[in-house]
Amino acid sequence: MSKSSRKRSKQAQPPDTFDHGPRERWQHGDETLTEATEEAGSRRVVVLTQDALDRYYRRGHLAPAAGENQRLYDAGVRLRRDFHRAGLTQNLVSRYSDLVSGGSVQGFLAVREDAYRAWRAAVRAVGPIAADEVIAVCCQGEPAGKGARMEILRRGLAVLATHYGF
Numbered sequence: 485m486s487k488s489s490r491k492r493s494k495q496a497q498p499p500d501t502f503d504h505g506p507r508e509r510w511q512h513g514d515e516t517l518t519e520a521t522e523e524a525g526s527r528r529v530v531v532l533t534q535d536a537l538d539r540y541y542r543r544g545h546l547a548p549a550a551g552e553n554q555r556l557y558d559a560g561v562r563l564r565r566d567f568h569r570a571g572l573t574q575n576l577v578s579r580y581s582d583l584v585s586g587g588s589v590q591g592f593l594a595v596r597e598d599a600y601r602a603w604r605a606a607v608r609a610v611g612p613i614a615a616d617e618v619i620a621v622c623c624q625g626e627p628a629g630k631g632a633r634m635e636i637l638r639r640g641l642a643v644l645a646t647h648y649g650f
Contacts, residue, residue, distance in 0.1 A: 535625030537564070546638060556638065559645035560622040563606050567623040569599035609647035614640025 521527060540546050541557040567573065610618050617633055618640040620626040628637045 536621050536627040537561070537625070540621070540628075545634070546641065555645045555650045556641040558650050559641050559648050560618070562648055563603065563618065563622045563644060566599045566603035566606065569595065570603050571596050572600070572603070572623070606644055606647055610640045610643050614643065618644060 537557065537560045541553060544550070544553055546556040547553040607615050607619065614636050617628055617637040621628050621637055622641075628634050
């Protein structure tokens with residue numbers, strides 16, 4: 485069978501009424517949601533799977549049961565939130581302007597310190613075996629792959645969910 489005579493499956497096709505880029509964009513199966521905006525006749529696309537943790541959750545790869553899948557996802561999202569609030573993400577560009585906030589610098593630093601302590605306690609609860617996979621997927625957005633690393637991620641997220649009380 486020649487390459488040109490194969491038919492593609494209709495897994496993800498953009499609606500014909502508006503433009504969302506080329507067909508090649510849709511073959512990768514990223515989940516999107518098209519919703520109406522306040523402007524008449526205008527629609528927007530919202531990407532639901534921005535990183536590996538989101539994809540694993542949407543596809544049900546974290547756990548076979550829906551409730552457990554949600555529990556593990558919530559634990560990973562909370563770890564990611566603490567990671568970002570603690571300021572542990574890489575900065576590509578320094579600030580161009582002064583920090584503008586409603587509170588004091590001490591309050592900002594206190595929130596950052598509290599988030600760092602919460603993140604550090606959560607990583608310690610996960611333990612040294614699963615910490616690398618949990619941090620890579622939840623905080624840095626890297627895929628875990630298949631096989632043993634995915635199983636280690638599941639177990640680490642289960643410990644993390646218990647730690648957070650989910």
